[in-house]
Amino acid sequence: MIEIDGLGKSRISKSRKRKQILSDVTFDARPGRVTGFLGPNGAGKTSTLRILLGLDRAESGRALVCGRPYRKLDRPLTTVGVLLDGSGAHRARTARAHLRWVAASNGLPGSRADEVLEVVGLTAEARTRADRLSLGMSRRLGLAAALLGDPAVLILDEPVNGLDPGGIRWMREFLRDSAGQGRTVLLSSHLMGELTEIADDVVVIDKGRIVTQGSLAAVTGDHGSLEEAFFALTADAPW
Amino acid sequence: MVIRAELRKLLALPTAWAGLAVGILLAPAIALVNARYTHHAIETGTLTDTSDLGLSELGIGLIGAMILGVVVMSSEYTSTGDDAPGARQLTATLIATPRRLRLLGAKAAALTLIVAAQGAVTIAANLAVTHRLYGVAVPAPSRVAGALLYWVLTALLAYAITLITRTGIVPLTLLIVNSAVVSVSYLLTKVTSLAAYLPDIVGPQMFIRTGDFDTRIAPGGRRYGDDGLGALVARDRRRPVPAGGRVKTVDAELRKLLTLPSLLLTATLTWACTLLLACLPGSDGIAALRYTQAGFLVLGALAGSSEYQAGGQIRTTLVAMPHRLALQAAKAVTLAGVTLPVAAVVTATSMLPAARWPGTIAYLTLTTLLAAAVAGIVRDAVPAVLVLLGLFYLAPPLLPHAYPPVLPELGHTAGWALTALTVAALTFHRRDA
Numbered sequence: 001m002i003e004i005d006g007l008g009k010s011r012i013s014k015s016r017k018r019k020q021i022l023s024d025v026t027f028d029a030r031p032g033r034v035t036g037f038l039g040p041n042g043a044g045k046t047s048t049l050r051i052l053l054g055l056d057r058a059e060s061g062r063a064l065v066c067g068r069p070y071r072k073l074d075r076p077l078t079t080v081g082v083l084l085d086g087s088g089a090h091r092a093r094t095a096r097a098h099l100r101w102v103a104a105s106n107g108l109p110g111s112r113a114d115e116v117l118e119v120v121g122l123t124a125e126a127r128t129r130a131d132r133l134s135l136g137m138s139r140r141l142g143l144a145a146a147l148l149g150d151p152a153v154l155i156l157d158e159p160v161n162g163l164d165p166g167g168i169r170w171m172r173e174f175l176r177d178s179a180g181q182g183r184t185v186l187l188s189s190h191l192m193g194e195l196t197e198i199a200d201d202v203v204v205i206d207k208g209r210i211v212t213q214g215s216l217a218a219v220t221g222d223h224g225s226l227e228e229a230f231f232a233l234t235a236d237a238p239w
Numbered sequence: 240m241v242i243r244a245e246l247r248k249l250l251a252l253p254t255a256w257a258g259l260a261v262g263i264l265l266a267p268a269i270a271l272v273n274a275r276y277t278h279h280a281i282e283t284g285t286l287t288d289t290s291d292l293g294l295s296e297l298g299i300g301l302i303g304a305m306i307l308g309v310v311v312m313s314s315e316y317t318s319t320g321d322d323a324p325g326a327r328q329l330t331a332t333l334i335a336t337p338r339r340l341r342l343l344g345a346k347a348a349a350l351t352l353i354v355a356a357q358g359a360v361t362i363a364a365n366l367a368v369t370h371r372l373y374g375v376a377v378p379a380p381s382r383v384a385g386a387l388l389y390w391v392l393t394a395l396l397a398y399a400i401t402l403i404t405r406t407g408i409v410p411l412t413l414l415i416v417n418s419a420v421v422s423v424s425y426l427l428t429k430v431t432s433l434a435a436y437l438p439d440i441v442g443p444q445m446f447i448r449t450g451d452f453d454t455r456i457a458p459g460g461r462r463y464g465d466d467g468l469g470a471l472v473a474r475d476r477r478r479p480v481p482a483g484g485r486v487k488t489v490d491a492e493l494r495k496l497l498t499l500p501s502l503l504l505t506a507t508l509t510w511a512c513t514l515l516l517a518c519l520p521g522s523d524g525i526a527a528l529r530y531t532q533a534g535f536l537v538l539g540a541l542a543g544s545s546e547y548q549a550g551g552q553i554r555t556t557l558v559a560m561p562h563r564l565a566l567q568a569a570k571a572v573t574l575a576g577v578t579l580p581v582a583a584v585v586t587a588t589s590m591l592p593a594a595r596w597p598g599t600i601a602y603l604t605l606t607t608l609l610a611a612a613v614a615g616i617v618r619d620a621v622p623a624v625l626v627l628l629g630l631f632y633l634a635p636p637l638l639p640h641a642y643p644p645v646l647p648e649l650g651h652t653a654g655w656a657l658t659a660l661t662v663a664a665l666t667f668h669r670r671d672a
Contacts, residue, residue: 050671050672053554053557053558053561054557054561055554055557055558055671055672056671056672057669057671070561071561071562071563072561073561076558076559076560076561077558077559080558082554082558084551084554084558085551086550086551087550087551088550088551088552088554088555088558089550089552089555090495090499090545090546090548090550090552091318091548091550092499092500092501093495093498093499094498097494097498098555100494101491101492101494101495101498102491102555102559104487104490104491104494105487105488105490105491105556105559105560106487106559106560107487130550131318131550145555
């Protein structure tokens with residue numbers, strides 16, 4: 001269960017003006033469902049996720065995972081699996097060495113590293129340095145780290161970015177299965193077609209504000225498709 | 240065409256502007272800060288030959304020329320983004336300008352133009368300042384030209400070394416440590432007369448007449464006074480830490496440090512350099528360690544900034560270990576634990592009398608922690624190394640009166656390290672990752 005309640009944050013831009021990047025962002029992601037977090041580039045998706053994960057601070061509001069702020073979780077990786085952009089690994093470390101320190105940090109056995117490498121199909125790259133991995137492989141390594149603690153909640157930022165067609169299909173089935181087993185899945189994306197295939201609920205954000213949220217069918221409504229609905233809701237976007 | 244592109248590229252980098260500003264401002268600033276002291280020296284007759292005034296301060300400004308020489312090349316190898324740590328600007332450059340020698344020539348030309356302009360402005364400003372302060376005559380044009388030439392050549396040397404190493408840390412460390420009080424090149428002149436042709440020996444002869452460099456107190460030798468780290472850890476223990484959390488955090492941090500190839504390389508090189516310097520005739524242990532403590536500064540800076548390098552490891556770290564103060568304490572403890580044996584081996588190699596080992600080992604370890612804290616605050620190894628080497632090597636001889644003789648003494652070093660660690664921990668705790 002993820003509860004986000006009234007998040008607000010501003011940033012001072014280059015022109016010295018205070019720019020509101022999040023205003024009163026409120027939504028939930030429930031267990032057993034895939035929640036798609038949808039919005040154009042720069043709408044505030046990543047900022048929201050970073051605040052949820054305790055990486056950034058909000059000026060107002062609160063974000064809870066399983067009823068607690070992320071920073072208060074004990075052994076957080078056993079509760080939440082996280083995939084942000086990139087692999088999250090230092091470029092000079094091998095894939096296995098990266099996963100082993102992440103496992104150690106949350107008291108997980110080192111053998112989990114090899115198990116998750118197998119799950120994401122990177123066993124052959126275990127001894128490859130992170131900067132030698134292709135974009136798709138980097139993403140798989142990031143996902144492997146998210147799976148280490150067998151978490152009940154998955155938070156993924158643009159999970160299919162950089163994946164090949166096989167990888168995208170694998171990710172889709174993996175996320176559907178995860179929700180089917182009762183996990184909470186929150187993923188951000190700007191790929192409409194992808195979300196239509198996997199999301200149960202949709203939250204649409206634009207310019208730092210939530211413009212609509214609800215089940216996929218409810219958000220699509222009379223617009224015919226999620227894409228049509230999206231453009232109708234974010235009408236003054238530049239395209 | 241290519242030169243214009245290179246000029247634009249270089250001048251669009253914030254680091255290049257920092258290098259320009261640092262180079263221009265440092266030398267006149269030092270001259271101003273030293274004014275009272277120098278006046279006093281002239282009046283009391285300790286300083287009789289004033290012909291080097293205005294030129295002798297230029298040495299510290301060279302750091303700006305070095306920065307420019309380094310970034311013109313290292314920027315090509317910096318990763319362009321977290322998504323692809325292997326992606327570098329060099330690809331775009333080589334696609335636009337496939338003829339490599341031409342590219343290197345254009346880079347050198349662009350660098351020369353900018354650095355020559357910087358050198359000219361700096362020398363003019365510095366001579367104007369000293370002329371006003373002391374009324375000394377402006378040196379002969381040939382000496383001014385020599386100083387300018389040395390300025391440009393230093394930048395080109397930094398550029399050339401970076402071309403080989405692809406990272407700025409190596410050339411900056413080599414050049415700054417070597418421009419310290421008694422340079423390694425100077426020591427080498429005692430071994431072979433060929434060393435007189437090394438750039439930093441032969442270069443300044445183009446414009447400096449007097450060469451009196453006195454030596455400074457070296458590291459080591461005091462009692463192990465402060466329990467800086469202990470206090471940090473103890474204070475943090477009051478926070479609610481999950482059962483067994485600390486041990487696991489230390490475990491994870493230890494794995495991180497031990498699997499970083501750059502740290503192993505730095506430690507090995509530091510040890511090898513110490514061995515080499517200790518074997519030079521007339522060298523005691525302190526002389527060798529005075530140079531190789533730079534290796535510990537680099538070690539700390541690399542360890543402290545590794546989280547922020549391309550790939551976005553800091554996010555993984557904070558997602559896995561969100562208790563930031565506990566994490567920061569674990570990082571300091573782990574780094575100290577890893578550095579201690581390295582410091583012990585290096586100290587033993589330096590041929591220092593055994594009675595001074597404990598103090599020296601503690602000093603080197605604290606220096607490493609200080610460097611890591613600074614690098615953690617600036618989140619980048621190169622500026623951290625620059626600041627630290629500047630503080631440890633360039634500032635003391637130039638500011639003999641104003642500079643508190645703190646760094647080489649253990650109790651003070653512990654104080655500095657503790658302060659830096661506390662500031663680093665608080666910054667880390669507060670800011671967006």
